[in-house]
Amino acid sequence: MQDIILEMRGITKTFPGVKALDNVNLKVRRGEIHALCGENGAGKSTLMKVLSGVYPHGSYDGDIVYEGRTMSFGGIADSEREGIIIIHQELALVPLLSIAENLFLGNEIASHGIIDWPSVFKRTEALLKKVGLSETPSTLVEKLGVGKQQLVEIAKALAKDVKLLILDEPTAALQENDSQKLLDLLLEFRAQGISSILISHKLNEVSRVADSITVLRDGTSVETMDCHADSISEEHIIRGMVGRDMAHRYPTRTPKIGDTLLQIRDWNVWHPESAERQMIRNVSLSVAAGEVVGIAGLMGAGRTELAMSVFGRSYGRNISGSVQLRGKEIDVSTVRRAVDSGLAYVTEDRKELGLILDETILCNTTLANLEGVSSHGVIDDNQERKISEDYRAALRIRTPGVFQKTVNLSGGNQQKVVLSKWLFAQPEVLILDEPTRGIDVGAKFEIYSIINQLADEGKGVIMISSEMPELLGMCDRIYVMNEGAFVGELARHEASQEKIMSMIVTA
Missing domain, CATH: 3.40.50.300 (P-loop containing nucleotide triphosphate hydrolases)
Structure with a gap:
């Protein structure tokens, strides 16, 4: 009998105006790397946020069975106590703190309420070496590029007693060599009996390390493939993701x-x-x-x-x-x-430099060219909405409407909003x-076409x-x-x- 560490049964999650997950099922074996694939907006990150308690029990329908017990996580601290650690696509570091302080924030090495800094720095050095960073533990996070910050996030997860590691696009900001080091780490974890759920759009990486692959499309689980029992091609995965062949x-x-x-x-x-x-x-x-x-x-x-x-x-x-x-x-x-x-510049860091996350798609789309929707210094609301709707349709941004806040969009759809902003500036x-x-x-092909x-x-x-x-x-x-x-x-x-x-x- 397979040793199942996690089973998610009939998970359904609804946001205002959209059903993000619809009766999704997922099984993960102990000590395997289970890849989760799908287009942006397919529900991958949402499913993992349900699992990790970001969306607490009661805000979704369905059951999470972990190590044979039905769980009711009220928050991320509850899942972490059980050894479920998630590394989000969005970095969750404090820029003005050092690497060491970030690694053990909320997980301090202390005795009688006093932090043991020599132990913290020694442990930090070991973790940084493991993820391939040469920076000192005292380096401020704000001094690091986005790629190195991602490695700090991974080191932070390793600092905890992890049984099930969830990685949401962990190599998106990494160069090929650093990506390979991270994948090698996952293989090491697998040898140690640690389970991993890997969300990635880099299918060559998925093919290299995954034992199983579950494909989501439009908020539903399409199929799960056993990479050892079947010969799984990238074309097969893509067909499941987009519902069509991509020659x-x-x-x-x-x-x-x-x-x-x-x-x-x-x-x-x-x-x-x-x-x-x-x-x-x-x-x-x-x-x-x-x-x-x-x-x-x-x-x-x-x-x-x-x-x-x-x-x-x-x-x-x-x-x-x-x-x-x-x-x-x-x-x-x-x-x-x-x-x-x-000139126009689409930044690599869309969340910090490309978007105002708390504003709507409409606001972000016209931000760089307000003159294009204004007359005598007054914004024409109807024109602004029409422009935003036109770009939403042209770039296939998945959202109920342009008044949706960009913070609620998937990473790929946020990137399309950034592109909309600069395309409207007519550079x-x-x-x-x-x-x-x-x-x-699928979204890459659309951006390539643009x-x-x-x-x-x-x-x-x-x-x-x-x-x-x-x-x-x-x-x-x-x-x-x-x-x-x-x-x-x-x-x-x-x-x-x-x-x-x-x-x-x-x-």
Whole structure:
């Protein structure tokens, strides 16, 4: 008989205007890695929030049976006491506290009410080493990039006595090498008898580590596959997720590349706090009308720092160099001036920098171009609603309406709202920083199609991505970046993962 550690029976969860889960069933065996796959809005995160007590007992229908007992979790503390630890897609760290303080917040190592700091720091060092971080325990979390913050979240979960580990898109913000280290950790946990539930849109990762896969679609459980009993292809998983075959991951496009649109010359940027650290070194870049240009590189290469410094000097100090649009130098000294000059930037961190989460989809969609829905300084409510509804339909944002708060949307739908905001600003050059992070294959295809449409309209697109297949599938040219400088440039027909990595490691 299979040793079942968790069974969720007939879970139904309803929010105002939408049924997020409809009679979902899930079984997880002890010591297995169970993957949960589905499109954005399919109900994966909601199901895990039910399991972990974020949505307490009584707010949903159905039963949670854990280690043979029917559970009634009133909050996340109840599930953690039973060894169920969840790492949410949204980071839950305190930026102004150190790594050590975050790791043991609410789980302090103390004696007689006094924190044992030597033990805390020793334990923190061991956990950081396990997840591949070299930072000191005293490092403030706010000093870390989003990828490293995700690793801190994982270390925080490991600091607790975990029996069932839930990971919601844990590698979305990680480079390939760091992702592989995390997956290796999951395999180690499996060998130790720890169960894991892995939510991921990266099907190659799912195929590598999962023992079982449950597919959700539109709030219902479609099927569960045993990866050891059956030969499971990515196409099979995708068909379950989207209800159709996807013969091509990337939409076809015949490039119609025109004259040079944007030129960045001799761009130099220093760290905002460490005056001696140069982050960007003599970078020059060009983008033609109708061209999609990629920037490849490992975490810490400087790609985001480059993008943010160009977009209104949002990052760095002592910035030098020039930015030209159609041969004329433009003023990018502030975000407003950069937007007015024809630039737009879709940040990698949509929650902190891309959206006002407590505001509606309508508000976020028009935020960067209020003049487009105003007359004599007064917003036309009907026009604003029409614009927002048009983008909601065009980008297939899953929501009952544009008055829904963005905080209530899935990660992929939030990303579509960010795209809507900048598309409505009608830029000439769109900088996309990890535009499909945490987004399922169906939604990715839709965003790829939007990128191609922008290129066909003669816009210039700069695409930063940690997924090399994405860059290879979408870009006409790829710059390779390492340690703040460009170390190579490849045309589409000559680019490959091997050549990109070779340029990085031999720089």
